[in-house]
Amino acid sequence: MWAAEALASIGPEAAAFVDRDLLRRLIDTPPGDQPFAARALARAYGRLTGDREPALALYLPRLGEPYGNDHTAIVLGELGPAGAPYADRLRELLRRETTGWVPLRVGEAMWRITGRADEVVPALVAAIEPYTGGGVTPAVTETVRLLGEIGPPPPPPCSAPSWTRTSARWSAAAGGPSRTTTRCARRPSGR
Numbered sequence: 001m002w003a004a005e006a007l008a009s010i011g012p013e014a015a016a017f018v019d020r021d022l023l024r025r026l027i028d029t030p031p032g033d034q035p036f037a038a039r040a041l042a043r044a045y046g047r048l049t050g051d052r053e054p055a056l057a058l059y060l061p062r063l064g065e066p067y068g069n070d071h072t073a074i075v076l077g078e079l080g081p082a083g084a085p086y087a088d089r090l091r092e093l094l095r096r097e098t099t100g101w102v103p104l105r106v107g108e109a110m111w112r113i114t115g116r117a118d119e120v121v122p123a124l125v126a127a128i129e130p131y132t133g134g135g136v137t138p139a140v141t142e143t144v145r146l147l148g149e150i151g152p153p154p155p156p157p158c159s160a161p162s163w164t165r166t167s168a169r170w171s172a173a174a175g176g177p178s179r180t181t182t183r184c185a186r187r188p189s190g191r
Helices: 002-010 012-017 020-028 037-049 053-062 069-096 101-114 117-131 138-150
Strands: 163-170 179-186
Touching (some): 020 037, 020 053
């Protein structure tokens, strides 16, 4: 099982080194002393082969249960936009779970599925807000990393029809730091 997960961490390039039939048999009949093995193997199988069906079959029934939603969210997030049929269930979970790993994993899955930071960022910020005074947990640290990956919101649109968005590049040679600024400017007349 651990070898499959290690190969899966490499990505699809490692699929050539995996006996797909053996891995499928292990998913269907995992070692008896490892109740989590089938789900972990199915997730590795999906990462290696692109076939997410075994993982979905094992994880989706657990979505919304008191425990284990973080792993289900990871699997759904790996689907990207193809996970859209599950977005409403994830939204519900994001409203219900407010701290820890679940809002992080569900928020990340939602972002990867929908691309909508506007519905994810407020929940992620709320999940880390109780820790602003200290007592940071690994989930908080990972949430901050995800917020950094999502990035800042886009600039607001220009409101008047006679205004347009312009960009200017400022350089150190012009007496300032090298950066690009974006602002609204009045469109030249006649356009």
